[in-house]
Amino acid sequence: MDGKYVFVTGANGGMGKATVELLVKQGYYVFAGDLKEIIWDKTIAQNIIPVKLNVTDPKSIEKAVQQIRSFTQHLNGLVNIAGIFDQFPLAEATPSSFEQLIKVNLLGAQYITQALFPLLKEVKGRVINLSSETVLVQMPLQSYALSKKFFDVWSAQLRMELKLLDMHVITIRAGGHLTPFIKKSAEIIGSIDEQSQYANLMRQISLRGQKIWYNGQKVGYFRVDWFKWTKRRLLFF
8 A cells, every 4th residue: 555654662652552543543554563452433434554563572573563664665654652560669579570661661662663663764664752741850769650751762763763764753751641551650660569668658759649540530630740749759859
């Protein structure tokens, strides 16, 4: 098919789904990459090509590239949104939990960007990387923010390198939005092991986050005061 094509990772999540819908409305064909497929609204489904994708699995990425090439030999854009949330004290982190956080939130973006680079280069396509506002402030108990800080630095280097090829990379440090990610984040923080030295504080942070989530649902928006409240609770500042 002729036209403009964009690949979106993490396409079935809150931010990913909104991005796919916006791109379709702007006239793009969108490859919607995610671990699981969803049913898209029939008014836009004809412009969406679902791609089953695990950004940490080389074989999954190879299949995704083959699927894309069956439609087009170029990509006008890549939007890296895929990521996971986890929160744990570094002194108590298990090797598997820390490795998985870095593997998905950093290495996954590198793997898929590198694999799709030849398609992007054909038309000097743009790469958009979804980071987080949490990278702007260093705080304890913020392992998710640490993984995004790594991602942020990676994105900055990619931007400088691709600029030499007359290609553009944009980093978006997103703030809080009323998506299921907020509720899930609060639940994960609250599930910390009772034996943890930080269990009581983490539970307080979790309850605050869940309260903000439910209040946000009632009024239709999300106020970003969870982060500020958490910072006040930590006596390091």
